[in-house]
Amino acid sequence: MIHIAWLPLLVPFLAAPAGRRLASHLSAHLSPLQVVWLLTVTAAGLAAGSTCALALLIVPGATHLHAVAASAHLLTPLSLLAPLGGGSPDAVIAIAVTAGALLAWCAARLVRGARRRWTQLRRAGRLAAEAGGELVVLPDEHPDAYALPGSPGRIVVTTGMLRALSPPEREVLIAHERAHLRERHHLFTAVVDLAGLCHPALRTLREPLAYALERSADESAARAVGSRRLTAQAIGRAALATRASAAAGRARPGLALPATAGPVPRRVAALLGHGTGARPARPLARRAAALALVACVTLSAGASLQAADDLHDGIEVAQGESR
Template identity: 85%
Template sequence: MIHTAWLLPLFVPFLVAPAGGRLASNLPPRQAMWLLTATAAGLAAASTCALALLIVPGATHLHAVAALGHLLTPLSSGSPDTVIAIAVAVAAGALLAWCAARLVCGARRRWTQLRHAGKLAAEADGELVVLPDEHPDAYALPGSPGRVVVTTGMLRALSAPEREVLIAHERAHLRERHHLFTAVVDLAGLCHPALRTLREPLAYALERSADEAAANAVGSRRLTARAIGRAALATRASSAAGRTRPGVALSATAGPVPRRVAALLGHGTETRTTRPLARRAAVLALVACLAFSAGASLQAADDLHDGIEVAQGEAR
């Protein structure tokens, strides 16, 4: 009853790592962050569905399950098929329970972090919060509404135009609700470990999107590049920077800053118009992964439905 195609959604996520990295470098940031998030969510759903479907053939050997489905015979008959179906059902059930436990714990942890960030944001007056701290740091604090938090140390490290860039960058994180994108990919990584490889390219795409928004706000890509670079250097020179930053906060000083600065100055691969093939290949690879996983899950569900109808027909 169990076919090889049923296992495809469990193995396809291992193929997304190279495609995800290329996508973040060759696609415009906003498009990259949406496609990476959709891919992570879709593959996580397909792999979870595959585990659930793999449990059913072996579970029908239990009388209670067979009676519930009005089955006269289990979906897998014959000695070898029976042993394989039961072994697969036990393994799939254990994996599904493990993933569910991790997902619940991860969702609770994320919710707790968001509530904590929301309380901190609600306690602040105004959108911009200046902390009296000599250690340079700045970040976007999501909430209703969100806040831009910056320390006095960071303000001293930057010139007035560079401060404007930094604040515009963090405002872009809040306006585009980037913390929701990171939440989806983080939770998808708890459903399937291979999807954790999408966190890094997504983080890069989110920071690049905020970089572009800041550059549009101040009207200068060179100024934006200089501000991001100086802020990152100031933050990394201080060992205490980011120590009290909430877990859901997003910061302009995160991620591969040299790559981001190069992209702003026109030297990044995503700014080149001579590499459309790499861009299309990355997009097609991720779309193909989604299509294969979704198609395999639907095929498995259809096969299972046909098998149940056959077993029910025998019962009649």
């Protein structure tokens, strides 16, 4: 069990490059929303697999404690049984202690992260409730625009941003932010952020997810206004206006989803039909990256289940010897 339980802890390191490649090869054949779901499910699945692996690694070492062995009616510690292949007792105990410390550390980080996200969501909800109507215009000369999640959410735009855009471009901006609220993009970012607290390698999925979310909102805005060129023009002009002012460094409320986030040149190029950047999208690379993510989740889940099954068999053997 100990050997196979390492797999869910190592697989997340393989998912990071696959996630970046998948996000860099978005196309009509693989929509941004599909990529968003794939990255989110991958992060959640791999986080669950690594957490289960840590918990399973604790059990063999814990059976060396008399109280644990007695409560499970074990006569022989699990690490000494052939089905588990646990090695020497000292090594198994050391692994159990390390796994327990890591699991406690991850649990503490996860609780703090979930509490922080919940606090931000409640604060955003209060700010949204105080505003009247879906659109909130702030009297601020610095161009800025973002979606503020809540029940219901609000779209916040400064007067500086409104002056920087033409009326049709303002419609694009509002449609983009409305897509963020309608599709609840803040929940996807929350899942991936919390998964990153369970395993450090999963933090690298945050960047490709953010890009896929922006591309999804871009496509929704383009459909709403009926022009991809206008959408690309509005996003580019809004980004230039934001970066040309001090707004880029201004603090936004927690969970705010700005319209000018991510690699704007790549977003504009994708809307104009020039691929996603310097190189065109390749179907083979796209499929390989998607299959790699699916394989990572499958491998992690399979290894966790196999380790749990081995543990169950080992406990039955130990109980049989005790009788």
